[in-house]
Amino acid sequence: MFSKAAVLVAGSWGTALASVLADKGIQVSLWTRNEKQMDEINREHKNERFLPGISLSANIQATTDMKEAVSGAQAVIMVAPSSAVREVSRQLKQYWTKDMLVVHATKGFETESLKRISTVISEELGCQEGHIVVLSGPSHAEEVVKRCPTTVVVASLEEEQAKRAQDLFMNNFFRVYTNRDLVGVELAGALKNIIALGAGMSDGLGFGDNAKAALLTRGLAEITRIGVEMGANPLTFSGLAGIGDLVVTATSQHSRNWRAGSLLGQGKPLPEVLESMGMVVEGIRTTKAAHTMSEKYGVQMPIATQLYHVLFEDMPAKTAVEALMGRDRKTEMEVMSQETWEQWHT
Template sequence: MSEKAAVLVAGSWGTALASVLADKDMDVAVWTRNEAQRDEINGLHRNERYLPGVELSPNLYATTDMEEAVSGAKAVVIVAPSSAVREVTRALKPFWHEDMLVVHATKGFETETMKRISTVIGEELGCEEGRIVVLSGPSHAEEVVKRCPTTVVVASMDDTQSAAAQDLFMNSYFRVYTNRDMVGAELAGALKNIIALGAGMSDGLGYGDNAKAALLTRGLAEITRIGVEMGANPLTFAGLAGIGDLVVTATSRHSRNWRAGFMLGEGKTLDEVLGSMGMVVEGIRTTKAAHTISEKYKVQMPIAGQLYHVLFEGLDPRTAVEALMGRDRKTEMEMMSLETWEQWHT
């Protein structure tokens, strides 16, 4: 009998990860609230709203019944939007047990509490945050379902759990590394969406490659600075979860964060952008979270700050760029506090 895994929920990334598992001859149950989506996946082997034109594996099936989805599963993969993770995990709780591997691939924060997603899942399941595994890295769903070579990282404080997740996902086209820095992997995956919004906005304004290269470089400095202050290893931000995911998200039309930023740069309002996307744009929620977090930790995040003004205070994008270009003179190496720097170099 084939081993079983459950994926919650059936968005583009959830469906792509379910396809990876199905290619390993696993029985994969994808949970969705949408009955029409369930019927489409089961009857036509398609998920046209999220992955148009893709034929899904017959090893993959959908259900609206949480108990049916997770019953007998050795692993549960949570890929819900950040705003829905707590509710989805709460629905999972009655059917979860300690022997079940829990992986999440959601890149964001719980905006209301500013908590990382692993913290939210741990709270709802009543387990230690350290036994949850974070999956992150440069990985467009549209390419993964086409079996394009893709490399990601799974991070956990528990080496046994991360090794289990590595074995779960790794196949001929989906390479998986492990990392102990769960905090860094999680923060990098969430915060790069902000910089991807900015990169799209820069392209929409027609500012060219020079501007975008600088934006990505200084954006990575911001991500590293706040990440290290929150307890992450700075080397994580130079890896797959950091610069790898930043590059793929900030330079590709597959990226909904880049597309949203591009439309903002073209002059569309936030409401117009959200109305045309049809899918969650995590970078918008994450920008709001980062604004609060940067104030809490007293860490400068000028790019995220200007994007916050554009998204939520109506600032014109060109004015935001002028504000960034007109900032006081700095040295490039102002990335973290002296205390934090010494922590990692003693």
């Protein structure tokens, strides 16, 4: 039974998940470093920078004190940007106890080490990675806080931990499935942001629906290919964390990755795009990580590679698309190596 949960930090997705929990009568302590944001949430029940026009439940109380946020909580939900996860986890370690459920909803990698977020958290907390649960799936914060029907997946190496997370979040508008493929769910949630950037770029260039449909389809094959080589179950990429999250992120103006890609496609330079967004665009950091992963695992990721050239080597977006269209002829079924295919079919 959950009576209190701590959510770290108070961005759009963290606030949306806090709202899901508050609707279930759970007292939510929403941690932020920003005192002005804390006062706005506590006094006005609003978080205007991230979720404008939304009234928040009185069950949500913000604090800048990590100890206060975590004290007495049965669950801790980590929703920090990927670049801040290690630092926030290090702070959490002082107050975390092993009976607390730990869920993260961060879609990215630690860029420097290429480690998945659950690995980073478990290293800092000093626990087994199986203690960590990842929450992912097609879920815009702007719709969740309005109680639009939403379905997500929670994954853990330990089934009991996933079931605890399912019980924590599930209500009559927020449906939660469980999955044992922690690796696949994390990889799918992170890598789809790259394809969403590409989809936005295609729209910004005015290339139409045909191009975007092809980009999403081939992008899913690319994600699956690297995912399977890293130990994921290929079926995960056909589920909520894979194709579900890919579709919602790559086709909606709610998506900051799609919006950033669209601006790049219109010819805006990356620094100007980032300044105009005002929020973290995880797909940009993930593109850099994926480019390195592609070389490390010897897996072709042509979409990620061309996006890397656009983001970090100043290649014009139109040139990147031309490079993709002009690649050597391939068969559509080249998703994974023969060795890996045999592994999954024996």
